[in-house]
Amino acid sequence: xNNRIKELRARYNLTQEDLAxxxxxxRETIVFLEKNKYNPxxxxxxxxxxxxxxxxxxVFLFD
Amino acid sequence: MKKAVIxxxxxxxxxxxxxxxxxxxSNKITASDIAGLGVIILVVGFAVFIGYKRLTSAKRGxxxxxxxxxKVMLKTSSLSFYISLYLWLVIMYFSDKLKLETHTIIGxxxxxxxxxxxxxxxxxxxxxxxxx
Numbered sequence: 240x241n242n243r244i245k246e247l248r249a250r251y252n253l254t255q256e257d258l259a260x261x262x263x264x265x266r267e268t269i270v271f272l273e274k275n276k277y278n279p280x281x282x283x284x285x286x287x288x289x290x291x292x293x294x295x296x297x298v299f300l301f302d
Numbered sequence: 303m304k305k306a307v308i309x310x311x312x313x314x315x316x317x318x319x320x321x322x323x324x325x326x327x328s329n330k331i332t333a334s335d336i337a338g339l340g341v342i343i344l345v346v347g348f349a350v351f352i353g354y355k356r357l358t359s360a361k362r363g364x365x366x367x368x369x370x371x372x373k374v375m376l377k378t379s380s381l382s383f384y385i386s387l388y389l390w391l392v393i394m395y396f397s398d399k400l401k402l403e404t405h406t407i408i409g410x411x412x413x414x415x416x417x418x419x420x421x422x423x424x425x426x427x428x429x430x431x432x433x434x
Binding site: 256259260263264265266267268271274275276277278279280282283 | 359362363364365368369370371429430431432
């Protein structure tokens with residue numbers, strides 16, 4: 240599973256720390272997500288999609 | 303924050319008791335004593351590192367624990383438990399061959415388990431958890 244978090248974060252002018260605070264996780268979790276080293280829970284995927292005003296499938300791309 | 307402080311207090315207690323044991327030894331310090339001391343320092347260093355990570359997260363206003371850290375801890379626990387079973391088998395085998403004292407064997411086992419846990423934690427922390 241790939242994701243567009245880095246791209247969307249840049250578009251919304253958010254740092255990893257900002258996004259981490261918005262979705263209530265540690266900054267390391269955002270780093271792992273961007274490197275595709277972690278598949279988030281449905282709850283976290285939903286929270287991230289809400290921050291970027293998108294649908295889950297627009298942020299997280301399934302192969 | 304509270305958990306980080308507990309980690310630091312426990313680490314300090316271990317350091318003080320280890321220092322007391324090491325400096326109050328009446329007989330000569332052997333290579334195995336130094337090895338044991340090294341392992342204890344490694345384990346304490348690991349605990350302090352985790353405590354420091356928790357403190358910095360708390361200072362940044364982030365949660366000390368989140369779903370990734372919980373998953374890493376879960377995977378670490380299960381893998382290190384599995385490895386520890388084999389570690390105890392190896393210790394049982396060598397305890398018959400080397401004729402070691404019981405407290406040395408148990409101490410080696412506990413320290414081995416701690417080192418296994420630390421190695422597994424580092425492994426999952428760098429590799430990540432992908433559910434694949």
